Amino acid sequence: MNSFSFHGGRLADAMAQFGMANAPWIDLSTGINPHGWPGADNLAVDWQALPDAGALNDLEAAAAACFGANPAHVCAVPGTEIGLRMLGDILPGPAIHAQPSYRTHGEMLPHSRPVALTELLGAEDATIILANPNNPDGRIMPPATLLGWLEARRDSAAWLVVDEAFADASPGVSLAAHVDNGQRLIIFRSFGKFFGLAGVRLGFVLGPPGVIAHYRQRLGSWPLSAAALAIGTAAYRDADWIAAMRVALREQAHALDAVLARRGFSAIGACPLFRLIETADATALFERLAHHAILTRPFDYDPRWLRLGLPADREALDRLDAALADD
Structure with a gap:
């Protein structure tokens, strides 16, 4: 078992x-x-050329439009799992993670402590990590509640980190439109779950410019395969x-x-x-x-x-x- x-x-x-x-x-x-998503097999992918920077920009713009976010605040990563674990080197200070939820949430930030979903209110000095909708119980936290937690962190070093891996199926729960320069808000989105193509290994981190810059520096010049770029762009445009x-x-x-x-x-x-x-x-x-x-x-x-x-x-x-x- x-x-x-x-x-x-x-x-x-x-x-x-x-x-x-x-x-x-x-x-x-x-x-x-x-x-x-049924269009993947019909896309032409050039396996001999290095992935093009313009194709990465197109993907992030298409994803941002689907999320309702500013493309400047969106960075593609080779799977949300990797993106979450990279955050551990970026965010300082104490953290709490909702429990039960993804195992990764408890491993990504050093010394993060588990807190029941129903007890997350408070601890304004700590970064909160949670999934919305949550896994495995499918619970949805109202966006207004999350925005209240975000406002409580405005003048602290703490962040609100929301894993929206399942939000494509329920777009009304997303906080993607609230990601901005002055907000201590970081969001993760997954491609494979809603589009049913988990093998593509594609995800996104949404955050203010400083966070996005950290990711781009760590990811380097070719963070995604040509296939991920082509499939993701076409799928997100298929309204x-x-x-x-x-x-x-x-x-x-x-x-x-x-x-x-x-x-x-x-x-x-x-x-x-x-x-x-x-x-x-x-x-x-x-x-x-x-x-x-x-x-x-x-x-x-x-x-x-x-x-x-x-x-x-x-x-x-x-x-x-x-x-x-x-x-």
Whole structure:
């Protein structure tokens, strides 16, 4: 169980441990959109030339427009995980990180201490690190609350750091438009989750000029591959697909909620890319679903929790429904 609770996506490990089963495996262990942006295979990528600086500018401008941010405050990074860990060398002073949330949040700043999401108010002298929407419980903190915490840090050395990895599906929760020269606000955005292309390894840090300058100096001349530049730019410019996908994900999340409710589970969370459920023995449920070739995400710090990503289609949802009914 330890390997499966560390992070999602260990499908090869699941096959090795539980067998190949009689049907293809369904991977619900991540919060990655099962409907990847469809244009990636149609893009021409020059693999012989070094990535062009102009292409990086185009990508950051396209992403900024999607986020509602100033392009001058946006820096692309080769994956949000790397971007988060780089911040540890940039921000000074004490820090607190919301718990439960991403494991990385507790490792990125030295001596950061965990604080429950419900107890983050106060500690104006400490940098706050949290995800919004949060993972794994899908909780959304109202932007007004976060802006209040940001205002409380205006005259201190502390920052508000918000990981908005899942905000593309719920753009109303984002603080991207508030990133500015005078604000002690840093935001991270992920490309792979909403666009369903985690293998591209693309993310963004949004912050004031000093923070952005630190990142550019550390990243050097070619921070991203030519493929990441081309795919990211085209995807962020595909406004029709983005709008339609936001609607589709909400509808599919409601369908998942209905299946879970029919099988006696109350879905937790407001992020349409995943749901959390509580059960008396999540390990037993994890293993039961795995024997039906369905991989989910357990958590070592709470044996009652199991997180499920969105099934890709009706067939996958029906297989989940049948597996949950099989005692």
